[in-house]
Amino acid sequence: DIQVTQSPSSLSASVGERVTITCRASQSISTYLNWYQHKPGKAPKLLIYAASNLQGGVPSRFSGSGSGTDFTLTISSLQPEDFAAYYCQPSYTTPYTFGQGTRLEIK
């Protein structure tokens, strides 16, 4: 099974800052990697699919990159509504997993 290591597990940042979250897969997964945002009491929201494709309706300040084993999610300028948990999900093959999550908090 493909495992992913997501880092950092938590992050404090200010509005307007640029932040990067990383996800490392246990083996090469090409670009089969997705990113989700999850706020308490709400359904997870797909942000990026296939490593770098922005889901419709997602602001352009979100971007994804990477291939093989190393991937990043970047938020170019944090907005108040971006403070949430973020998860990566490799999708090269089932069984799927999710990263351990990154909790993004207001500094």
Added chain:
Amino acid sequence: QITLKESGPTLVKPTQTLTLTCTFSGFSLTTGGVAVGWIRQPPGKALEWLALIYWDDDQRYSPSLKTRLTITKDTSKNQVVLTMTNMDPVDTATYYCAHSPSGRFFDYWGQGSLVTVSS
């Protein structure tokens, strides 16, 4: 417009079987490539993928839960059902069903259903 909604008991006793139903609209599970998955989140923990069923009835399961899970679909009712046997307090979680256009990522999610396992 795609929507999904989970339904089922909010409280189950240890050793009982949980049955959750995902009722959806805005897509068909007979369309090639489409899938519906189940994902859960225990309180304070990360998301955990449970199972996936494809348009052609191909079923995939989490290896750690495979012996306890069954996922089925009823295309006439636009429903996907997940059963989990031998429930334990560690299975307390919010359970989500989600649509996948390709089986690889989940673009629409239900609101979630909190299930508590307690005697």
